[in-house]
Amino acid sequence: MTAETFEKGTWRPGLERLVWTCEEQDLPTGWELGHQVVAVTLYGGPHSSEVEGALVDLGSGLAEEAAAFAVEIPHVITPTPSLPRLSNNLAEDVHVVAGLTWGQIAQVFNISERAAAGWRTQGVPPHRRETMEALRAVAVTLIGGLGSEGVARWLSAGNPSRLDRIGAGQVTEVAEEAKSYKDTPAT
Amino acid sequence: MALNLDILREIPVGEAMESVFYRAVYIPLRGEPDPLFSHSPTGRWPTAWTLYTGTSEPVAWAEYCRNHAHDIELSDVTGGVGLTSATLPSYAHLEVAKALPRRSLYELSFEFRAMADLTSPWAEDLLSRAGFDLRSFYADRSSGYGDCPALAALVPQLNWEAVRVPSAAWQRPDGFCVPVFARGRERLTGAVQKLDSASPSVALAAATSYAAGERPGWLG
Numbered sequence: 001m002t003a004e005t006f007e008k009g010t011w012r013p014g015l016e017r018l019v020w021t022c023e024e025q026d027l028p029t030g031w032e033l034g035h036q037v038v039a040v041t042l043y044g045g046p047h048s049s050e051v052e053g054a055l056v057d058l059g060s061g062l063a064e065e066a067a068a069f070a071v072e073i074p075h076v077i078t079p080t081p082s083l084p085r086l087s088n089n090l091a092e093d094v095h096v097v098a099g100l101t102w103g104q105i106a107q108v109f110n111i112s113e114r115a116a117a118g119w120r121t122q123g124v125p126p127h128r129r130e131t132m133e134a135l136r137a138v139a140v141t142l143i144g145g146l147g148s149e150g151v152a153r154w155l156s157a158g159n160p161s162r163l164d165r166i167g168a169g170q171v172t173e174v175a176e177e178a179k180s181y182k183d184t185p186a187t
Numbered sequence: 188m189a190l191n192l193d194i195l196r197e198i199p200v201g202e203a204m205e206s207v208f209y210r211a212v213y214i215p216l217r218g219e220p221d222p223l224f225s226h227s228p229t230g231r232w233p234t235a236w237t238l239y240t241g242t243s244e245p246v247a248w249a250e251y252c253r254n255h256a257h258d259i260e261l262s263d264v265t266g267g268v269g270l271t272s273a274t275l276p277s278y279a280h281l282e283v284a285k286a287l288p289r290r291s292l293y294e295l296s297f298e299f300r301a302m303a304d305l306t307s308p309w310a311e312d313l314l315s316r317a318g319f320d321l322r323s324f325y326a327d328r329s330s331g332y333g334d335c336p337a338l339a340a341l342v343p344q345l346n347w348e349a350v351r352v353p354s355a356a357w358q359r360p361d362g363f364c365v366p367v368f369a370r371g372r373e374r375l376t377g378a379v380q381k382l383d384s385a386s387p388s389v390a391l392a393a394a395t396s397y398a399a400g401e402r403p404g405w406l407g
Binding site: 061062063064065066067069070071072073074075076077078079080083140142143144145146150153154157158179180181182183184185186187 | 210211212213214215216224225226227229230231232237239244245247248250251253254255257258260261270271272275276279280281282284285286288289290292328332354355356359361364366382383384385386387388389390391393394395396398406407
């Protein structure tokens with residue numbers, strides 16, 4: 001082995017004693033003693049296993065900086081939000097538990113705010129009940145972790161928002177998203 | 188390609204070295220959180236009952252964040268400015284909770300008699316020989332989690348109570364996922380609620396590894 005064996009700038013005298021290449025047939029490898037190589041470990045990072053090569057997202061430099069903080073501060077303790085009681089009045093429940101204004105409820109059905117607010121006393125029309133019941137179910141599912149204000153944010157944030165999607169007929173999909181919070185699977 | 192069951196049976200199982208695992212648990216409207224609730228079959232290791240836990244608290248929160256990246260996107264605490272190295276120290280300790288429900292944190296103690304550590308070089312070698320692509324540990328939901336569900340389907344035949352696997356959400360050497368299967372449920376020796384109501388910190392959300400294309404933009 002000579003300096004020419006190495007990439008330019010990576011060789012120094014004495015390095016040939018530390019590095020063995022397959023071209024050096026005359027040096028003992030252990031094979032002649034009956035030894036076989038069954039595993040090779042390359043040290044170059046926190047993992048040494050074959051899985052290392054499979055990592056697809058180690059995150060940005062910022063993620064690594066954040067990890068140092070995260071180990072110290074993984075969570076923030078938050079008070080349990082005050083939870084309203086269900087009233088058995090569907091319109092009132094959607095208004096109070098989901099934290100939605102009458103204007104937001106009206107927007108889902110493309111009706112006037114006054115008409116939506118009137119459901120509190122007149123009852124929800126039969127052809128609107130299914131969607132309103134789904135809204136209440138979503139709110140009940142999430143309120144323990146979000147509180148009413150948080151449920152309203154969960155429903156109204158984004159573009160399109162989940163309220164927009166419910167208005168467009170994606171009631172089941174949004175309800176499934178809420179239900180997915182009941183478990184914490186590894187994904 | 189079907190996995191080779193005979194080779195998989197050679198993977199050593201033993202009593203768990205780590206018996207305390209962490210889990211972020213849903214908070215219901217009324218009553219206590221149920222740390223053993225499993226909406227199976229879901230996730231990377233779907234069986235009739237799979238309880239996903241982590242070997243450290245950051246893993247438990249990171250899995251939660253990865254699972255709900257969209258709601259973390261909606262929980263921007265920087266007001267649209269985005270997180271940078273310069274602002275990270277100021278935001279790191281804040282909660283990510285605007286649109287992400289708070290959780291209870293539980294410590295679950297198990298005394299497993301048949302936990303397979305799939306992170307050992309020996310196990311990895313056997314997995315590969317059995318036809319399991321090791322990249323599956325990090326495969327996204329969009330790709331069906333690679334070979335993980337196929338391996339999970341063989342769990343009843345392998346008599347595994349739990350497995351120790353890399354966490355796709357916390358790709359660091361200090362944390363792993365431990366999905367517990369139906370046979371492992373009876374090995375539960377304790378469940379302690381460590382936190383009544385908490386949220387992942389901004390630092391934790393920023394340190395999490397998300398599925399391709401799902402990392403919330405404001406996290407940098």
